[in-house]
């Protein structure tokens with residue numbers, strides 16, 4: 001379930017915006033613990049606050065996720081990145097790209113913004129050390145002209161972390 | 162430049178060692194040789210030997226090398242086989258065909274692996290491939306169900322689910338399946354959208370929920386998977402050909418020829434390359450691409466006439482060139498020597514296949530000697546490459562001529578000679594033989610290049626055989642190309658046509674025999690020639706290495722292959738003329754037909 005980068009700039013399809021409306025309502029009734037989202041008038045881009053879980057390396061730290069929805073969401077995965085500054089984490093690059101399979105090859109239309117957020121928080125919580133991926137500099141350099149992480153052929157790090 | 166070339170000289174040494182060090186680079190023969198134990202092989206060889214000496218028998222080469230161990234599959238055959246496999250698994254496991262299809266895809270279409278795995282641990286297999294026995298999700302008995310993708314509520318009739326029960330509406334299924342199909346062959350392993358589920362989406366659901374266009378793509382992937390994932394089948398590599406080949410275990414012959422007339426090696430999918438093995442072919446192809454810049458000039462189809470120096474265009478298949486008037490010098494394209502020095506006309510030995518490195522001995526200082534060696538190594542390669550490439554282009558030309566013959570000339574010839582086309586088959590047969598021989602001959606130059614320099618006896622024997630092959634084929638090619646020309650332009654029937662028929666048909670059959678024997682001799686690694694003289698078991702079990710070049714007994718003088726003497730058992734005898742070691746029962750030399758003295 002990959003997508004082209006251009007689709008994220010096209011307007012949401014009717015199916016996509018219906019579904020996002022429903023997700024938004026659900027979020028407002030039942031927001032995932034550790035996340036804040038202030039509704040804006042841009043349905044296609046959500047900026048979500050993440051609060052590091054207590055008892056983890058990121059306790060009390062706050063980061064921001066930027067979620068962009070493609071035209072054919074949810075058949076296509078949303079693009080999810082950390083805004084600057086991105087947390088120090090072995091699967092998170094300094095440009096905010098996240099190496100997490102459900103955001104790319106393993107995306108399923110039955111997943112939601114909320115379920116993606118929960119996965120990302122659990123990834124943060126299980127980190128043993130605050131450090132960048134080994135290939136951070138090379139990868140970030142290659143992404144310099146605004147490449148979407150969805151264009152990367154991801155080779156997923158082991159899922160112990 | 163010099164140092165590069167030196168490397169090259171070293172490479173040759175090490176490559177040669179590889180070549181003789183065994184079969185490690187070869188295909189995983191074990192998979193294929195189950196039915197062939199050593200006894201069987203020996204029997205086969207002996208049978209071949211007996212046939213061999215039946216005088217003039219055209220089909221004497223019936224042996225393991227010609228047995229058919231493959232089948233060409235058209236699309237309808239592929240579908241039939243696939244359906245057979247699916248229904249066989251469905252019957253044995255008592256499951257629906259769509260479930261059997263999913264299982265087969267997971268086990269690379271190997272029916273017995275599916276059965277084995279299933280009966281070993283059915284639950285594990287079911288979990289692995291996503292064939293659930295009962296739903297994991299119970300739909301509430303409600304008037305409305307919520308689709309797990311669009312989150313809209315639908316009447317149950319608008320909802321569909323895989324064996325797991327997770328409910329999605331028709332339109333979301335359509336989008337889900339369509340996205341997957343357009344993403345590639347992974348759609349054949351599609352699972353329920355629920356991330357924690359894993360239930361398989363079977364072909365019945367695809368047929369129900371996908372668009373017509375997507376169904377067609379899915380069907381294509383299914384066929385491709387059947388051929389590409391199955392270890393016993395491959396697509397024909399010829400461009401535009403849509404046939405597949407099913408290759409069966411047994412035998413050591415990997416050559417396969419498709420209905421489209423392309424022949425290729427099953428094992429490495431390069432063009433058919435008997436008598437050289439796959440490892441040699443890939444080394445040779447690699448070498449050619451590394452040297453391609455240096456070698457471009459060889460592929461040019463023009464050379465200066467050795468006498469008048471005007472450029473001569475090669476526009477015919479055989480190597481016998483005639484310069485344009487007034488020069489009219491006849492020469493050999495390969496060695497640029499006078500044609501009168503070639504072939505039986507002078508009783509001379511055809512030798513332009515040989516590479517004689519300049520052997521100037523003595524007064525070199527070290528640097529000059531190294532430079533000379535480097536130069537020789539490129540020269541040596543050039544020699545073999547040029548002959549390899551010339552036979553390749555002759556083969557292309559022969560293929561075109563064959564086509565022209567079949568589409569244009571046959572009808573006309575049948576007309577002018579007042580003969581039914583069925584009576585002219587000997588001409589197409591001759592051309593088919595030429596095409597095949599050019600292919601074999603071409604590869605003997607790769608063989609020669611990798612033949613160890615220090616195995617003098619083997620090398621000389623090889624060059625002798627190759628020279629005979631080259632000159633025999635030259636006669637056949639020239640007869641089919643030039644002597645036929647007279648009849649093509651004739652106005653009416655000619656008396657000579659029957660003589661021509663006898664000659665061409667005779668040449669075809671003699672050449673066919675010789676080449677078949679040559680191929681086997683080379684495949685056996687020329688093990689009849691044993692420079693140590695040790696009578697190894699190898700040498701005694703491969704007496705089938707020989708060629709019969711009939712009607713050549715007049716050839717006598719000239720360079721002879723001298724094969725060093727070897728221990729012969731009581732029965733074997735060595736030919737007076739060519740020194741070939743013949744089996745005791747033979748009354749004439751298998752190689753040159755000389756009577757036993």
Ligand SMILES: [Zn+2]
Pocket residue numbers: 323325326327353354355358359360
């Ligand atoms: Zn399911």
Ligand SMILES: [Zn+2]
Pocket residue numbers: 308309310311312313329330331332333334
């Ligand atoms: Zn739906």
Ligand SMILES: [Zn+2]
Pocket residue numbers: 397398399402403404419420421422423
């Ligand atoms: Zn073909």
Ligand SMILES: [Zn+2]
Pocket residue numbers: 415426427428429430431434438439442
């Ligand atoms: Zn091969």
Ligand SMILES: [Zn+2]
Pocket residue numbers: 466467468469470471484485488489490
């Ligand atoms: Zn000339």
Ligand SMILES: [Zn+2]
Pocket residue numbers: 493494495496497498503512513
């Ligand atoms: Zn010559």
Ligand SMILES: [Zn+2]
Pocket residue numbers: 736737738739740741750751752753754755
């Ligand atoms: Zn002989």
